[in-house]
Amino acid sequence: MGSSPDATENLYVIPDGLQPDPESRNLIKAVAMKQYYVYILANKRNGTLYVGVTNNLIEGFTKKYQVHILVYFEQYGDVEIALQREKQLKWWKRRWKLDLIERDNPKWEDLYQELLDYGCQRSLA
Numbered sequence: 001m002g003s004s005p006d007a008t009e010n011l012y013v014i015p016d017g018l019q020p021d022p023e024s025r026n027l028i029k030a031v032a033m034k035q036y037y038v039y040i041l042a043n044k045r046n047g048t049l050y051v052g053v054t055n056n057l058i059e060g061f062t063k064k065y066q067v068h069i070l071v072y073f074e075q076y077g078d079v080e081i082a083l084q085r086e087k088q089l090k091w092w093k094r095r096w097k098l099d100l101i102e103r104d105n106p107k108w109e110d111l112y113q114e115l116l117d118y119g120c121q122r123s124l125a
Contacts, residue, residue, distance in 0.1 A: 036082035038089065040072040040101060045108040049097055053086040055079070070111045072101045 034055070041050040076082040089097065105111065 034077065034079075036076045036079050038074045038076065038082050038085045039070060040089070040097060042069045042071045042101075042108065044069070046098065049094070051086060051089045051097070053082050069108070070115070071105055071108050073111060073115070 036053060036055050038051070038053050041052070042048065074082075074085065076085065089100075092100075101108065
């Protein structure tokens with residue numbers, strides 16, 4: 001039994017005619033691949049920042065905190081690495097976090113829709 005670069009594509013089987021829409025397909029892939037996300041939320045540009053880690057970024061980030069604009073995220077396949085990165089970012093100076101956000105998201109746009117439209121493709125580990 002050989003392994004291909006796209007082996008994760010074959011972790012689930014969906015009968016013909018029941019193919020999910022792109023949003024659902026990305027969710028299925030994320031679950032099958034056990035993805036973890038380090039993220040930064042904000043309430044406005046240069047406002048309150050919250051750094052967290054989750055395995056369900058799509059559903060989990062808006063419910064608990066008043067800071068609800070997803071301005072940055074990183075995707076990891078290993079929970080320990082994700083937790084280490086979260087701790088690292090929590091200890092960073094505020095200016096470093098702002099620079100990180102502005103490097104990838106200079107307009108401070110809410111990345112939630114991008115996440116739904118294109119899937120979780122910011123894999124760093």
